[in-house]
Amino acid sequence: MPTLIEPKLISGNANLPLATAIAKRMSLYRGMTVGLVNARVERFNDQEIFVEVYENVRGEDMFILQSTSNPANDNLMELLIMADALRRSSAARITAVIPYFGYARQDRRTKARTPITAKLVANMIAEAGIERVLTMDLHATQIQGFFDIPVDNLYASPVFALDILNQFKDMSDVMVVSPDVGGVARARELAKRINAPLSIVDKRREKAGEIAEMTVIGDVTGKRCIIVDDICDTAGTLCKAAEVLIENGASEVHSYITHGVLSGPAVERITNSVMKSLVITDSINAPEAVRNAPNIRIVPTAPMFAQAILNIWNGTSVSSLFETETLGPIYEGIL
Structure with missing residues (x-):
């Protein structure tokens, strides 16, 4: 052509x-x-x-x-x-x-x-x-x-897969986690790329912005869990999911999110959360607070x-x- x-x-x-x-x-x-x-x-x-x-x-x-x-x-x-x-x-x-x-x-x-x-x-x-x-x-x-x-x-999953394989040298105990049932297809796609098992956090939401209950589907005991999602806004769901995974025996929790909206108290929540790292792309121009956060990393698109x-x-x-x-x-x- x-x-x-x-x-x-x-x-x-x-x-x-x-x-x-x-x-x-x-x-x-x-x-x-x-x-x-x-x-x-x-x-x-x-x-x-x-x-x-x-x-x-x-x-x-x-x-x-x-x-x-x-x-x-x-x-x-x-x-x-x-x-x-x-x-x-x-x-x-x-x-x-x-x-x-x-x-x-x-x-x-x-x-x-x-x-x-x-x-x-x-x-x-x-x-x-x-x-x-x-x-x-x-x-x-x-x-x-x-x-x-x-x-x-x-x-973003091919880029995330490259980053995960570079950051997590030993993949034997890595598990990909979808933070809700609606994101299973996205999490499954990444899990296939890195040859890792898949787990799901089932959440029951009473109304927008509030999480009533979370249940882990799958055994995450001793696993380094990687939560995968497309958007992180106020980070309430994400941080709660990380806590639930730790409570269910996960050794570490990391997150890979495509679009870091990160509004309101998001950065403070992530900084104080049990998550070891949050990886986002630069699809949204990150403010200084996000760039300076110790456990947030940005991969280029x-x-x-x-x-x-x-x-x-x-x-x-x-x-x-x-x-x-x-x-x-x-x-x-x-x-």
Whole structure:
């Protein structure tokens, strides 16, 4: 398939360090400088968002780098307004690279008179002129079907598998744990990659933010447990699950979470918890408190996103990045 002209990256304010890292990795892969398009994304005095692109983008293959993390509404509007600016500037194709897709937790109607916000956001993205979405570890895989445009959903599990095999030299006593029944498929995928057994923490929730009861399904006695999940918000469930695992005989508890939202008392809870370590990705720009926490570690996603962007631009397979064999050389010397 013939390629379009050179890929061009533009970033909002949500995660500039990740955007810069992706540009550097693409420069390394291509042997030529790939920079961020010169633009300004600012606020009027009443906090309306203003976007101005200083470079010609007519006929260009544009990639907007923007997580819709906290503040979710501001970052989402930045994404939509940047897309509109590029569309009206005659960009040939606009791809939204959304490492963390916000509003994904509202993916179905669990009660009467509630919205399906993930579908609403999908409609807004398509209407803004975005033609493709690249994201990572959607909260629910069916959200891909909410879009009428192509969606490439990357997975953190191959990167986590590489990191675990590097950090845990002896895998004989390692067990992967899903913190709830809904996350079993995600935990099973990682367990297969590292050839480890699987356990489940069954939780009964009375209402949002409160855990009434937790039960461990499986024998974790003497095991080094690795809790796997896609989102950690206030860390209440995660820290409670770690305590329950220790109470049931686990020797250590570690956690691998894709998106470290870590709002409210999360960092303090994690620092004071029985968890030996929490590993998150840089899909969300980590504040200083997270970076300085003694038992929180951040693994980079820029190598994977840079390669995925190049594959989309080239018209080659993105699903090849699901394999550890493909990501291994990309992450060599990083993890």
